[in-house]
Amino acid sequence: MERILSGLRPTGKLHLGHYHGVLTNFIKLQDAYECYFFVADIHALTTNYAVTGDIQSSVVQMLADWIAVGINPDKAAIFIQSAIPQHTELHTLLSMITPLGWLERVPSYKEKLSEETPSDLHTYGFLGYPLLMASDILIYKAHKVPIGEDQLAHLEFTREIARRFNHLYAPVFPEPQPLLTSAPKVPGTDGRKMSKSYDNCLYLSDPPDIISKKILTMVTDPHRIRRTDKGNPDLCPVYDLHKLHTPPDKRQEIDTGCRTAGIGCVECKKVVIEEINTLLAPIREKREKLVQQPELLTAIVEQGNRKASAFAAATIEEVKKAIRIIYDFGTTGL
Numbered sequence: 001m002e003r004i005l006s007g008l009r010p011t012g013k014l015h016l017g018h019y020h021g022v023l024t025n026f027i028k029l030q031d032a033y034e035c036y037f038f039v040a041d042i043h044a045l046t047t048n049y050a051v052t053g054d055i056q057s058s059v060v061q062m063l064a065d066w067i068a069v070g071i072n073p074d075k076a077a078i079f080i081q082s083a084i085p086q087h088t089e090l091h092t093l094l095s096m097i098t099p100l101g102w103l104e105r106v107p108s109y110k111e112k113l114s115e116e117t118p119s120d121l122h123t124y125g126f127l128g129y130p131l132l133m134a135s136d137i138l139i140y141k142a143h144k145v146p147i148g149e150d151q152l153a154h155l156e157f158t159r160e161i162a163r164r165f166n167h168l169y170a171p172v173f174p175e176p177q178p179l180l181t182s183a184p185k186v187p188g189t190d191g192r193k194m195s196k197s198y199d200n201c202l203y204l205s206d207p208p209d210i211i212s213k214k215i216l217t218m219v220t221d222p223h224r225i226r227r228t229d230k231g232n233p234d235l236c237p238v239y240d241l242h243k244l245h246t247p248p249d250k251r252q253e254i255d256t257g258c259r260t261a262g263i264g265c266v267e268c269k270k271v272v273i274e275e276i277n278t279l280l281a282p283i284r285e286k287r288e289k290l291v292q293q294p295e296l297l298t299a300i301v302e303q304g305n306r307k308a309s310a311f312a313a314a315t316i317e318e319v320k321k322a323i324r325i326i327y328d329f330g331t332t333g334l
């Protein structure tokens with residue numbers, strides 16, 4: 001079976017954008033591949049090194065969401081980057097063969113440096129972000145990496161590093177290919193892309209009344225001001241939520257109702273609130289169980305850490321052999 005690896009930086013509790021963009025994809029992949037999914041907590045330090053108090057709860061929240069949506073620890077290894085020291089060990093070893101120019105020309109590097117950010121990002125760690133990501137991928141000899149468009153340059157960089165290592169020492173690493181995840185449009189309550197930084201999210205852990213409240217205040221087709229105005233679903237973010245959650249026949253009715261002013265926005269919103277709450281009910285329930293019994297989460301992560309650790313240790317062994325920094329004093333001779 002081919003191996004897949006993917007990581008997410010710990011950003012706290014996950015929202016519907018993550019669900020449709022990343023998590024449903026992980027759930028599908030876990031049946032077809034040997035999957036390694038991890039929380040990239042060291043990557044969080046590349047930008048947030050000065051304020052680290054939130055990382056712990058972010059990691060726990062995220063893991064709880066993963067399990068609650070159905071990522072299955074008996075299928076996929078679920079683990080935490082910092083628990084597997086071989087990621088950073090490989091990072092150091094690969095740093096020796098990484099030309100500075102390769103890192104400096106990764107597009108996200110310059111972009112981020114030019115943005116206004118609260119912390120100073122002229123650091124060794126931030127420059128090395130893509131190399132740490134390459135180490136995450138190569139340590140599991142991953143064949144495929146499910147990522148969004150924004151991470152493609154990092155994967156290209158990873159392939160270049162793999163090629164360089166294989167050429168200099170020995171053919172240890174497969175060149176990982178991207179599995180581009182089509183990111184569906186998931187609008188937040190203000191109509192912009194759902195994102196924590198916009199404060200417009202529907203969280204997987206939101207209780208039903210919060211979901212209801214958030215959607216009832218959500219922006220709609222801006223031209224539909226009065227109940228008697230005809231609307232256009234193509235211009236309405238609420239309708240984008242219908243596309244993701246409402247069965248086609250019911251959705252068609254809403255489309256027609258909106259265009260003819262046959263239904264009002266409140267009525268329309270109530271339908272999608274119902275659909276989203278139905279989707280989230282079992283997720284909330286499972287999540288609640290994990291909150292009540294944190295030892296379940298501990299056991300899941302320990303199981304994942306063990307599996308990841310075994311694989312990573314074997315790769316490091318091979319890497320050191322290839323570089324020739326494994327010693328046997330009996331046969332090397334004094």
Ligand code: TRP
Binds near residue numbers: 008009040133137
């Ligand atoms: N850089 C990725 C992001 O920001 C997170 C990440 C870290 C990752 N290591 C990875 C993704 C390895 C895929 C594979 O989303």
Ligand code: SF4
Binds near residue numbers: 220239
């Ligand atoms: Fe949007 Fe629904 Fe109102 Fe039409 S009826 S504008 S789809 S909220």
